[in-house]
Amino acid sequence: MTQSPATPLPPPKERRRLREAGSLTQAQVATEVGVSRETVRSWETGRTTPRGRKREAYAKLLNSLSEEETVTEPQQPEAGDTAVLEPVLVPVPIEAPPRPPLTPxxxxDALYAFCAPALVRQAYLLTGRRELARESVERAFQxxxxxxxxxxxxxxxxxxVRSAAYEHALSPWHRFRPRxxxxxxxxxxxxxxxxxxxxxxLPxxxxRTLLLYDGVGLGLAETAxxxxxxxxxxxxxLLHARDALAAQLPDLSDPTELHRRMTELASTERLRAAKPPTVRFAGERRTVFWTRxxxxxxxxxxxxxxxxxxTAPTHYEPPVPLGQRVEGVPPRVVQGSLSEEEVALRxxxxxGMTNGPERLAPLGR
Structure with a gap:
């Protein structure tokens, strides 16, 4: 059975440019095509490619945005041509004004404002702790x-940033922290x-796999x-996590319903992230501390x-050898009583001993 050729799509950067030129957000494109916002972002970064009906719908939307970019202008008749009574409309592309480059x-700040609120909610679903969720996202951005x-x-x-936030949130060392x-x-x-x-x-x-696939909306390859x-x-x-949840909550056996319920759970907590300058300042201060x-x-x-x-010695000092037994030494004799000559000498x-300096002067002969 032969398959029809895939609908051609512009490069990923052109897809994003067309969306921004049409003043559309990723969420609006996702609603129009029938996918999640994360899927549209993956299409625009080139991580994934749409297929099937989603590809056709996406290509149709991009074509319409490309057609809206063009305007018509009259074509001037050549000299001596009097038969041209109506102007001919020629499409001319509109060149967007160049944007100044962003500073680091x-x-x-733009990346933080776009990702931080959603990441805090995702980290809350991973840990069940509000403060740890905010800390994980701030540490990841630092x-x-x-x-x-x-x-x-x-x-x-x-x-x-999402991977770094998940790693910090799921670190086993948090159990030893008193807070x-x-x-x-x-x-x-x-x-x-x-x-x-x-x-x-769940383990x-x-x-993490369930949240990425059913919560965030990544594909299986991206999740892996x-x-x-x-x-x-x-x-x-993913299958084991779904089965475990369905065993406890049978009404969440449908992935669509599970996605909706996780979104509601994360949204009801009203978790807020810190301001981007605060995160940058804390990160710089932490860097200075660890550098010092x-x-x-x-x-x-x-x-x-x-x-x-x-203080170390500058020359080699051989170690003291171990003691050795010396043979042939006569045994030590205990002193006995003095002989008559020794008594007389004593x-x-x-x-002959006298007191004073006289005892030091030798006697003349």
């Missing part, structure tokens, strides 16, 4: 600001509490790449090494 701070030359040229900066030893108050609604409890019972890898797993492993995790700490540690190592070199020495 402006580009970072790392992104420190490594901004790398993040700015990444194919998907939003995905880069996170006790659970936070659950949502007031009973259905929201049940859904959040069911999500937190972290299953929870972001979770650093193979595509079959990601599919297995590294310099101080390096100076301490250099000082200890210098002291060791100055008495003569005692009687």
């Amino acid at each position: 701070a402006q580009a970072f 790392v992104a600001w420190q490594r901004w030359p790398e993040v700015a040229v990444d194919r998907d900066p939003a995905g880069w 996170y030893r006790h659970p936070e108050p659950p949502p007031p609604d009973a259905s929201d509490r049940a859904l959040l409890t069911a999500l937190l019972k 972290p890898s299953y929870r 790449a972001e979770t650093e797993a193979s595509t079959p492993a990601a599919a297995n995790r 700490a590294a310099i101080a540690f390096t100076v301490a190592i250099i000082g200890a090494t210098t002291l060791t070199v100055r 008495d003569r020495l005692r009687s």
Whole structure:
């Protein structure tokens, strides 16, 4: 059975340019085509390519945006041509005025304003903790600001920051922090509490895969790449997570309904992220602190090494050998009583001793 050729599409950068020229948001394009906003963003960055009916609808929308870009202007008749009574309309493309390049701070603030609110809600679904969700997103953006030359040229900066936020949110070391030893108050609604409890019972890898695929709307290949797993492993995790949720909440067996309920749960908490300048300032302050700490540690190592070199011996000192037994030494004899000659000598020495300096002067002969 032969397949019809795929509908041609412009390059990813041209898709985004046409959307912006038509004053449309990614959410509006997603509603028009019938997909999620994350899917439209993946199409515009070139990570994925639409197929089937979605491709046809997307191509039709882009064609309409391309046609709206053109205007008509009359074609002037040539000299001596009197038969032309009506102007001929010739399409002329409209050239958009050049935009000034964004500074690194402006580009970072734009990325933060676009991604941070949604990432805080996603991190809340991963952890069930409001404060940890905000901290994870702020820490991810602080790392992104420190490594901004790398993040700015990444194919998907939003995905880069999302991965860093998920890693920090799911870190097992948070259980040892005193502020996170006790659970936070659950949502007031009973259905929201049940859904959040069911999500937190899933293993972290299953929870992350389910959120990326059914919550964010990534494809299976993109989900596997972001979770650093193979595509079959990601599919297995997704199926097991869905089965576990359906066993506890049968009304969420439909992925569409599950997506809607997770969106409602994340939206009811009204989580707010900090302002972009605050995050940038905190990241710069953290960088300065760790830089100074590294310099101080390096100076301490250099000082200890210098002291060791100055106080260490400059020549080789052989170690003291172990004691050896000496043969042939006569045994030690205990002193006995004095002989008559020794007694006489002792008495003569005692009687010849005088007091004062005279005893030091030798006697003349």
